[in-house]
Amino acid sequence: MSSTHSQPKPAAHPPIDLSSFAGGHPVGGGGWIERVNPADTTELVGRVEQVDRAGAVAAVTAAHTAFLSWRATPLEQRCAQLLAAADSVAASAEEFGPLLARELGKVVGDCRGEMGFAAACLRWCVEHAEEALADQIVDDDLGRLVVSRIPYGVVTAIVPWNAPLILSILKVAPALVTGNTIIVKPSPIAPLAVTAALSRVAEHLPPGVLSVVHGGPDVGETLVAHELVRKVAFTGGGVTAVAVGRAAAATITPMVLELGGNDPALVLDDVAFTDSMMERLIFGTFLTSGQVCMAAKRIYVPRARIDEFVGRYVEVAAELLVLGDPLDPTVTVGPMASPQQRQIVEDLVADAVSRGGVVHQLGTVAAGTDMARGWFLQPTLVSGVEHDAPIVQLEQFGPTVPVVGYESVADALVMANDSDLGLASSVWSDDEHRAFEVARSIEAGMTFINCHNRAGMSLRAPFGGVKQSGFGREFGMAGLSEYLQSHSLHAPAMARPGAAHAAANSYPGQ
Numbered sequence: 001m002s003s004t005h006s007q008p009k010p011a012a013h014p015p016i017d018l019s020s021f022a023g024g025h026p027v028g029g030g031g032w033i034e035r036v037n038p039a040d041t042t043e044l045v046g047r048v049e050q051v052d053r054a055g056a057v058a059a060v061t062a063a064h065t066a067f068l069s070w071r072a073t074p075l076e077q078r079c080a081q082l083l084a085a086a087d088s089v090a091a092s093a094e095e096f097g098p099l100l101a102r103e104l105g106k107v108v109g110d111c112r113g114e115m116g117f118a119a120a121c122l123r124w125c126v127e128h129a130e131e132a133l134a135d136q137i138v139d140d141d142l143g144r145l146v147v148s149r150i151p152y153g154v155v156t157a158i159v160p161w162n163a164p165l166i167l168s169i170l171k172v173a174p175a176l177v178t179g180n181t182i183i184v185k186p187s188p189i190a191p192l193a194v195t196a197a198l199s200r201v202a203e204h205l206p207p208g209v210l211s212v213v214h215g216g217p218d219v220g221e222t223l224v225a226h227e228l229v230r231k232v233a234f235t236g237g238g239v240t241a242v243a244v245g246r247a248a249a250a251t252i253t254p255m256v257l258e259l260g261g262n263d264p265a266l267v268l269d270d271v272a273f274t275d276s277m278m279e280r281l282i283f284g285t286f287l288t289s290g291q292v293c294m295a296a297k298r299i300y301v302p303r304a305r306i307d308e309f310v311g312r313y314v315e316v317a318a319e320l321l322v323l324g325d326p327l328d329p330t331v332t333v334g335p336m337a338s339p340q341q342r343q344i345v346e347d348l349v350a351d352a353v354s355r356g357g358v359v360h361q362l363g364t365v366a367a368g369t370d371m372a373r374g375w376f377l378q379p380t381l382v383s384g385v386e387h388d389a390p391i392v393q394l395e396q397f398g399p400t401v402p403v404v405g406y407e408s409v410a411d412a413l414v415m416a417n418d419s420d421l422g423l424a425s426s427v428w429s430d431d432e433h434r435a436f437e438v439a440r441s442i443e444a445g446m447t448f449i450n451c452h453n454r455a456g457m458s459l460r461a462p463f464g465g466v467k468q469s470g471f472g473r474e475f476g477m478a479g480l481s482e483y484l485q486s487h488s489l490h491a492p493a494m495a496r497p498g499a500a501h502a503a504a505n506s507y508p509g510q
């Protein structure tokens with residue numbers, strides 16, 4: 001990533017150098033990725049060494065060798081090692097939280113939270129592993145059936161940049177506790193903290209059980225298409241998912257795909273626009289500068305209440321949203337992660353204005369913020385647009401949100417479901433029963449009630465998409481099950497020694 005500012009200033013933190021690691025040791029050979037600070041693009045945060053295609057193959061081979069003994073390791077021992085890893089990653093929050101903030105632009109409290117989440121996710125998976133792995137046994141007059149649950153083998157995890165450790169551990173924890181081994185390929189946009197934190201996890205595991213390799217699309221596709229890779233877990237955009245799907249098809253490799261969303265928030269006519277309600281919706285939109293798959297990305301409000309809504313939204317956001325350096329603990333909105341993504345958002349807002357949209361600036365800028373040094377963009381709410389505007393139709397993935405009026409709940413549902421995507425969504429009502437009823441009609445993998453985004457997540461609640469937002473689930477028992485396949489062991493009664501010869505025309509199971 002090249003710098004966009006011409007006057008370097010002395011770096012407060014020396015740049016960090018990290019390597020990919022596989023088979024228990026550092027690997028490289030594919031050149032270096034450099035990452036600058038999105039809040040101050042004159043600062044080189046660090047570099048990470050990539051692998052080439054041969055390095056990717058070597059990582060798969062090492063992961064396969066490790067699998068042969070890891071799957072045979074008693075569950076109790078695997079769990080003990082993963083619990084020790086959870087303690088280590090939790091203890092790394094002070095060290096790697098600020099590093100993540102500096103490479104990604106996400107506010108530092110949320111970055112420390114990624115390490116806390118990683119520890120909690122590891123512990124949750126350990127706690128539920130025995131249940132996920134338990135045999136299902138039926139022994140009756142039809143015979144004896146044992147459905148055992150077995151790991152796949154080597155898993156490749158490909159993750160995006162916006163929550164790099166959270167989105168990695170959601171694959172690493174369930175895959176490892178169930179006996180698989182895993183290779184994580186992070187995004188070049190946030191490669192550093194995830195590598196450092198996962199190396200803390202790997203220190204507690206046998207070599208090759210957990211590897212992290214960096215590289216371009218060729219490395220990613222090698223990690224997907226290799227015949228020893230038995231499962232692919234991908235989180236990212238739809239265009240990349242098609243390339244990953246093509247590569248996986250070559251070896252009939254099953255996938256979990258967690259893709260983009262254009263999440264509708266349906267505000268019903270009975271809601272009081274209290275500070276608390278507005279705060280939940282505003283943070284549901286602007287966490288990580290709106291660069292979150294499950295952020296509220298279009299808000300539908302009864303047409304008769306739009307002016308009231310906009311007034312309250314702007315008023316409460318003025319108190320909550322502070323744009324600036326993500327290391328400043330008073331800042332709640334950092335810069336964007338790339339100038340390209342900022343341009344996409346600016347273009348969508350400009351297009352909305354050309355259609356008669358009205359842009360409402362939200363929040364304040366922290367004192368001392370040099371907007372020209374980073375990829376900053378002040379949050380905005382856009383009113384006066386209709387459902388067919390690109391800012392409503394497309395996943396903006398940045399700090400702006402359109403508000404659209406509706407006449408009836410039925411109309412609002414038609415607009416909410418008028419999308420190829422179906423990741424998350426929300427319904428807002430002071431009548432929770434009514435909200436749940438409306439929520440049933442939304443085409444999405446997750447509908448939050450009276451909240452949106454991170455606040456609505458739970459380790460026990462399966463999360464994923466419908467339609468082109470992907471398939472498969474993370475979180476909960478469904479997320480653990482993604483890394484297990486069934487193996488049926490069956491002795492039908494008629495085949496048991498001493499059993500009477502089965503009638504030739506009997507139907508299995510009757």
Ligand code: NAD
Pocket residue numbers: 158159160161162163167185186187188216217218219220221235236237238239240241243244258259260261292293294395397423465
């Ligand atoms: P992206 O699709 O550009 O990249 C995702 C990953 O794929 C990166 O690691 C990238 O290096 C890798 N990659 C790129 N080309 C590849 C190829 N040919 N083969 C294999 N790997 C390849 O996505 P992004 O810009 O990093 O992330 C933003 C997108 O991710 C948004 O659409 C967002 O909604 C989505 N997302 C979804 C979830 C979810 O849980 N559903 C969570 C976060 C982000």
